Amino acid sequence: MRVLFSPDVFVTQRFGGVSRYFAELHTELVKLGVDARLFSGLHDNAHLRGGRTLLGKLPLRPRLFLSGQAFRCYAAAQRAAHILHPTYYSAEAFGRGPHVCTFYDLIHHKYPGQFANDTTAERQRLWARRADRIIAISHATARDLVCMLGVPEKTISVIHLGVRVPRPRTQRQADDxxxxxxxxxxxxxxxxxxxxxxxxxxxxxxxxxxxxxxxxxxxxxxxxxxxxxxxxxxxxxxxxxxxxxxxxxxxxxxxxxxxxxxxxxxxxxxxxxxxxxxxxxxxxxxxxxxxxxxxxxxxxxxxxxxxxxxxxxxxxxxxxxxxxxxRMFSWESTARKTADVYRSLR
Missing domain, CATH: 3.40.50.2000 (Glycogen Phosphorylase B;)
Structure with missing residues (x-):
């Protein structure tokens, strides 16, 4: 089973919860033996190794366009059966193979007045119809998908995000x-x-x-x-x-x-x-x-x-x-449950 992650969020975010999610998910999937391939594109993301390339100094829109086109060529060249998992709500699908889309929230539908000239809501509607399986990062998001976009419950898997709990430290001194x-x-x-x-x-x-x-x-x-x-x-x-x-x-x-x-x-x-x-x-x-x-x-x-x-x-x-x-929220658990979603599409 091969999984291809698109570059979208790594091009648009330097720091952020979504890019952290995919960086951690990729790391843990590889540990589980999943052939997960993270196509990061012309990124400047702090959660990935390697930093930006020289072309990463291009303005955002050209970087996003070039990264997207390169990923489509890469995805089309795959000989092995594969699953496509966009890291954000791309304007279109990436070609053959089943698609899994993660929905983080429906804030653009709930507070549309705060997102002028933003097409995210429209692209979410596209992926609510297009995705073969949808991952919601909370039960609250899953309920919103059903109520606000009419997504059938049977196509949604709720998979929480994770965190790494550090080793206990000496008693910390709280400031004011x-x-x-x-x-x-x-x-x-x-x-x-x-x-x-x-x-x-x-x-x-x-x-x-x-x-x-x-x-x-x-x-x-x-x-x-x-x-x-x-x-x-x-x-x-x-x-x-x-x-x-x-x-x-x-x-x-x-x-x-x-x-x-x-x-x-x-x-x-x-x-x-x-x-x-x-x-x-x-x-x-x-x-x-x-x-x-x-x-x-x-x-x-x-x-x-x-x-x-x-x-x-x-x-x-x-x-x-x-x-x-x-400790109830681990990235290993996130990856294991996500791998189960991928396997259901084989």
Whole structure:
């Protein structure tokens, strides 16, 4: 059985949950003896070895086009029977052979106004019809596929993402900040964290934001109007630095209104970091009872959760349950279940 992964996401992402998923999936599939071939194209992705080629300095659209065309030629030249697994929702299929498509979320259908001039929703509709089998990364995403795109349940396999739980470290010394990881716009609901931290009982807490780039003018204006500018820091971090920020945080705060899975809470729990997360979409499915949940539309509810985070006994309980919960989500399990999907198409 040969599996070919398209280059799409490795060309468009330098860092990111989707490219991490496929890099980890490929690694574990090979360990299981699956002939999995990752066609990375003209990439600049941090999760792959080798970095970008000289042609990788081309602008994004030409790189994506050239990588896609090269992959189609590569796929067409295969003599052995093979399965095609696009890494994102390509504009068209890649030729002969069954196709497996992973659906991460349906955010473009749920909040279409936040994605102007974006064709992802249209391409998702194409793959909902075209794919021979669909992998949903959570039961929440599977329900959305059925309800919003009319995908038959029998064609969907729910396969959770994974995480690598590090060896236990010496007792970590938590700093006076909570960590926010990821983009901050729209449904990510970052502003509620700023509002919650204005509570008098939380005045000694700082907020460190990793990912999503530097503060926008609008974000900086919000911080200044709320007198929060001095308490909020924006940092860029690779995997090593991000792990350090996790370990130093009093906790992770994850206020998103919608996620297809949500890797940051799982990564935090794996590091033994307490998590305060939104009670929304797939997030409770991932964190279980190992996090403090709150209504992401209620500032007061987040305030109460963050106040609880200040209690050392509550943090201690979360630090214990977090790694236990994270061990339920392994990349080896992700790969094994994915290989079963491939085998069902032989």
């Amino acid at each position: 900040y909570v960590l926010y990881v990821g983009n901050r716009g729209g449904y990510k609901n970052w502003r509620i964290v700023v509002e919650a931290l204005r509570d008098p009982q939380l005045r000694d807490l700082r907020l460190v934001c990793s990912g999503g780039g530097p503060a926008t003018r609008e974000e900086q204006a919000l911080l200044e109007s709320r007198r929060m500018a001095a308490r909020v820091t924006f940092v860029a971090a690779d995997d090593v630095a991000l792990s350090r920020y996790y370990r130093g945080a009093l906790g992770l705060v994850y206020p998103s209104l919608y996620e297809g899975f949500g890797l940051p809470p799982l990564e935090a729990m794996a590091e033994g970091v307490p998590v305060v997360a939104a009670r929304a979409a797939s997030i409770p499915e991932v964190v279980g009872d190992a996090a403090l949940l709150f209504d992401p539309r209620e500032v007061d509810d987040l305030v109460q959760a963050l106040r609880r985070l200040l209690d050392a006994s509550i943090r201690e309980g979360l630090q214990k349950r977090g790694p236990e919960r994270a």
